[in-house]
Amino acid sequence: MDEEEVKPPPQQEPDKVIETPDGPVEVFRFPKEL
Amino acid sequence: MPIKSFMYPAVRVDVVTLDPDQVVTHSRAVLDDVIGTIYVQGTILPADDRTWPAIVNHVWRPRLSWDTWKTAEGPAETTIKAGPEGCQSVCLSRTRGQGRNVQHIALDGSAPIPAGWGVVVAYGTAIIGGQQGEQGNYFAPRDEDREVTGSGDLLLVR
Numbered sequence: 001m002d003e004e005e006v007k008p009p010p011q012q013e014p015d016k017v018i019e020t021p022d023g024p025v026e027v028f029r030f031p032k033e034l
Numbered sequence: 035m036p037i038k039s040f041m042y043p044a045v046r047v048d049v050v051t052l053d054p055d056q057v058v059t060h061s062r063a064v065l066d067d068v069i070g071t072i073y074v075q076g077t078i079l080p081a082d083d084r085t086w087p088a089i090v091n092h093v094w095r096p097r098l099s100w101d102t103w104k105t106a107e108g109p110a111e112t113t114i115k116a117g118p119e120g121c122q123s124v125c126l127s128r129t130r131g132q133g134r135n136v137q138h139i140a141l142d143g144s145a146p147i148p149a150g151w152g153v154v155v156a157y158g159t160a161i162i163g164g165q166q167g168e169q170g171n172y173f174a175p176r177d178e179d180r181e182v183t184g185s186g187d188l189l190l191v192r
Contacts, residue, residue, distance in 0.1 A: 006161055009168045014038075022058040025037045033042065033174040034165045 010034075042172050045069070045134055045191050046127040047154055049170050052078070052116035059113045067127040069134055070096040072187055074124060074157040077117030092157070092187055094138035124156040124169070126189060137190040139182075147173075147180040151190040158186015 014026035040047040046067075052058065073091045089095070126136060139145050141160060147153060153162065153173040160167045162182045167173060175192070182188065 004164050007165045009166050009171055017036075020037075022056075023036060025039055028038070028040045028170075031040045031042060031170075031172070033172050034162070034167050 038170055040170050040172070041129070043129065044152055044174075045154065045172070046129055047170055047172065048125040048127065049122070050125060051122045052076075052120050054116060054118050054120045056116045056120070057113060058115075068097055069126040069128055069136055070094055071123050071125045072138065072156050072189065074122050074187060076119045076121030078121045078123070079115045079117055092140060094136065094189065096136065124154075124187075124189075126154065126191070135192045139188040139190060141182060141188050142185050144181055144183045145188075147182050147190065149177055149179050150175050151192045153182065154189040154191060156187040156189050158184060160184040160186065160188055 010032045012028060012031055015029040016027050018025045018027060036051070038049040040049075050058075072094045073089055075091065078089055126134070128134060137151075141158065147162065152175040153160065153167075155167045155169055155171045155173075157169060160171075160173075160182050161184050162173050162180055165173070166184075172191075
């Protein structure tokens with residue numbers, strides 16, 4: 001029986017990076033749903 | 035270390051990774067939208083003298099138990115400190131004012147996903163329908179039951 005091909009997770013870049021006192025926050029506004 | 039904030043329509047997923055001994059302050063306004071949190075690595079400590087419930091990694095902490103350390107009025111903010119090895123947590127927050135039901139699955143092998151539930155990968159790796167997901171990824175709900183394989187912490191959202 002053939003093994004099921006598995007798609008890797010999507011590679012996504014943040015839409016913006018916000019600098020905060022606690023460090024940078026990478027914001028993904030519309031990340032891809034699986 | 036950066037905070038990763040994934041803003042899905044159904045739920046917001048924040049992956050918070052703190053360096054060793056890093057101190058952060060969360061405002062009440064942010065906490066008010068929190069559905070719950072799961073700690074997945076390291077330890078976290080209170081940074082003040084407030085009573086702090088024991089935090090166990092890989093246990094979903096809904097908002098109700100998160101409230102237990104608050105004063106009657108509720109604090110304007112709370113400050114926490116990572117342990118000597120740092121820590122990582124995944125926090126779910128409501129979007130558009132909508133609360134969500136959340137169920138935690140400690141995945142080790144396979145598990146059923148009932149129809150109508152979305153799946154957040156909080157830790158580890160999950161495969162559903164031939165698609166692999168990792169930390170921060172969200173599998174949208176489907177009309178049919180599904181099976182998930184892999185290992186880690188999954189948060190079912192409805």
